[in-house]
Amino acid sequence: GNSVTQMEGPVTLSEEAFLTINCTYTATGYPSLFWYVQYPGEGLQLLLKATKADDKGSNKGFEATYRKETTSFHLEKGSVQVSDSAVYFCARAAYSGAGSYQLTFGKGTKLSVIP
Amino acid sequence: ETGVTQSPTHLIKTRGQQVTLRCSSQSGHNTVSWYQQALGQGPQFIFQYYREEENGRGNFPPRFSGLQFPNYSSELNVNALELDDSALYLCASSSDGKINGEQYFGPGTRLTVT
Secondary structure (H helix, E strand, C coil), X not given: CCCXXXXXXXXEEECCCCEEECEEECCCCCCCEEEEEECCCCCEEEEEEECXXXXXXXXXXXXXXXXXXXXXXXXXXXXXXXHHCEEEEEEEEEEEXXXXXXXXXXXXXXXXXXX | CCCCEEECCEEEECCCCCEEEEEECCCXXXXXXXXXXXXXXXCEEEEEEECCEEEEECCCCCCEEEEECCCCCEEEEECCCCHHHCEEEEEEEECCCCCCCCCXXXXXXXXXXX
């Protein structure tokens, strides 16, 4: 089936620390992969994406590389800020037919950054 | 360009009642997907509508139903509400023909069933 596993949280870091949130997916085909972020009380925002193996998605200092050999898409940021405190979701696309897709999400990892 | 909007923002219902949630898709998008996000969990796919027809369904019972209108807006209906239906309901829109599965989410409707 189509599933996504991401590291359990919560994760608490000091400002300017290095962040890694692990994500692995089941390898049925070559799905597009995504990281979404959810700030308190809000919906999901697309953070970055990668559509094929070895692609690197990046946005706002966050990066993730599509690793086919390890079926992983780990999220990294070199220096986190307090404003990065949120819940992060890894997701993979699954084809639904007629050119459309559904997303399968991990359970989310809550990040808290303290000054 | 208008983003995805949802109404209402919050809703409180009693067990056994029925509820209708609404979603307006982003301009130019003809596909709407609905997700249920229980507290502390990732969103779970309910179903998707494409050109007014259901196009894919997750593991949800038939009392979850939907509609899509000619302007591509959509409704999610839930009958015979149960306590476990309490969740954030997210709508996402996308455009067919895109091969990268990118979807844009609305802010959600928080449903509480008492």
